[in-house]
Amino acid sequence: MLKCVHYINQFFAGIGGEEKADVKPELRKGVVGPGSALNAQFKGEAEVVATVICGDSYFNENEKEALKTILDMIKSENPDFVVCGPAFNAGRYGVACGTVANAVKEELGLPVVTGMYEENPGADMFKTKVYIVPTKNNAAGMGEAVAWMAPLALKLAKGEEIGVSSKEHYMPNGVRTNFFDDKIGAERAVDMLIAKLQGKPFTTEYPMPSFDRVEPGKAITDMAHARIALVTSGGIVPKGNPDHIESSNAQKYGGYNIEGVDTLDSEHYETAHGGYDPSYANENPNRVVPLDVVRDMIKDGEIGSLHPYFYTTVGNGTAVASAKKYGEEIGKKLVDDHVDAVILTST
Amino acid sequence: MVKNIEKYGIPVVHVCTVTPISMTVGANRIVPAIAIPHPLGNPKLSADEEKVLRRNIVEKALKALETPVDKQTIFE
Structure with a gap:
């Protein structure tokens, strides 16, 4: 069975909320909090052997030391892969998950998956570096998030080929993957057009960048x-x-x-x-x-x-x-x- | 760039030729320019005439900055 170490924050570990966000990294054997949902989704192929917990403020304010301690803790369990979060829309937690995941990949050379809401600042910072599964913006989306994160993590841990982001359900990371679709491009385009004309939902294959708006600055009076x-x-x-x-x-x-x-x-x-x-x-x-x-x-x-x-x-x-x-x-x-x-x- | 400067609360007037792009991107105060390769000039005019033209556009831009807006506005 494959061994997984899970990284979570103080809140999901049940230590406390904002008032406990300064707790230092801690290693606990076995599953803590959302790890049990992960275990269930691993379906006997892998197991969370340990959980690393760190307060979100502590991590972000002492990133260097925190990261070093966390990596040492992960390494000490000799895992086959690592899962971080999901962080949903918790900004500091998302940044922590992304930072840990990136270091796990770069420094420990281990497969890693994290998850968070698309507008979490950690997403833009790390989506081209590590696999990030898009999630809802709050913990009500835990079941769905874990159901996507677990199989992706297993695939990576087993060294299987990872398909396109839309099929494997991770945030587009800028890497193009060639594959043969069941339908040729012309057919897909016409299908999309018909769906659009009928007012039915369709998914573009080339999303335009989204443009946000800002409040107009105050007029100059003098x-x-x-x-x-x-x-x-x-x-x-x-x-x-x-x-x-x-x-x-x-x-x-x-x-x-x-x-x-x-x-x-x-x-x-x-x-x-x-x-x-x-x-x-x-x-x-x-x-x-x-x-x-x-x-x-x-x-x-x-x-x-x-x-x-x-x-x-x-x-x-x-x-x-x-x-x-x-x-x-x-x-x-x-x-x-x-x-x-x-x-x-x-x- | 327009938006991320304006985010600080500083009003920005966007002087550009292709105003629909400026609208799509989200500039709030837009002043149309002359042409893509010479937005604030016209090489067909004499140097003096051209400078008057340029001053008119800049004055229009200042006028835009002096005008309160609550939505994207093109100052023709």
């Missing part, structure tokens, strides 16, 4: 004293593109000091952007980042002041996740400099 910042996805960079921002699918953004610069002239600036004819932007980079008129307007008293840097990346084929990250980082810098409003230009 522009003559407002601090403005310029940001662009049009790829304007100092000549020579010193940070080597990629012409498509940019992996970074740049921030360039424009104190004392009155205009983005073609002698000192250019665009790094692919996918559009760069000649107009190179001829006059103000056509993309209107620094020249913003300077004029500051002189004329229409705008208060300008943030000393402009931020730039290339929007061409750049991943939503990258753009999000750049926005977050740029936004933080703007907040720190008390910027009131942003003009963001796109090509």
Whole structure:
């Protein structure tokens, strides 16, 4: 019989809730809490031989030590595989499960499965690194979660081939798997179209990224004293593109000091952007980042002041996740400099 | 980028040519631009005329930032 070690938090171990979230890692022999549901789903092929428990706060605040202790505890039981959670929508627990699972895979080289709600921050952090089974957002989904996690863990432990995410029920991890479907693509597409026309449910094979919304920022009441910042996805960079921002699918953004610069002239600036004819932007980079008129307007008293840097990346084929990250980082810098409003230009 | 900057509460005006993309992505204040390769310019104009054009767009962008909105708005 295969041996499994199960990682859970203080809450599922019955130690306590938030007030006990600082408990240190502890190893208990056999099953604790949701482990019994796992055991039932292993159907005699595997058994939870030990359970490692750690408080969610303790783990996240002392990640290095906690992780080392937890890995030592897991190793001491010499298991064939490891299961973490499920964590549902508990953020710190999800991050802990993902971190432990990733370390089990990377450092102990053992098969591992975890489970959590898709919006748990641990999901985005680790879904491309370890197998994460999507679950409901609360523990009412325990039975269903374990019913997917156990067979996937068993398959991994036995070294069997893992199929596509939609069939094996794990979060898409960016790895493409080739397989022969019963129906050819054309048939599947027509089936989907008919279902759609009939208002019946269908599952897309190529989901579009979801776009969330944000609350509009408050209107500026006194522009003559407002601090403005310029940001662009049009790829304007100092000549020579010193940070080597990629012409498509940019992996970074740049921030360039424009104190004392009155205009983005073609002698000192250019665009790094692919996918559009760069000649107009190179001829006059103000056509993309209107620094020249913003300077004029500051002189004329229409705008208060300008943030000393402009931020730039290339929007061409750049991943939503990258753009999000750049926005977050740029936004933080703007907040720190008390910027009131942003003009963001796109090509 | 627009949204993740605006998440901090800073209003962002998105000056872009393909406004439907901006709508889909979720910018709240949108000002249409001239063309994809020269959003705030027009190479057919003289340098002076072009600068006036650019200033008009930036003024429109400032106007957008000064306008309270409760939903996605394109400032034509």
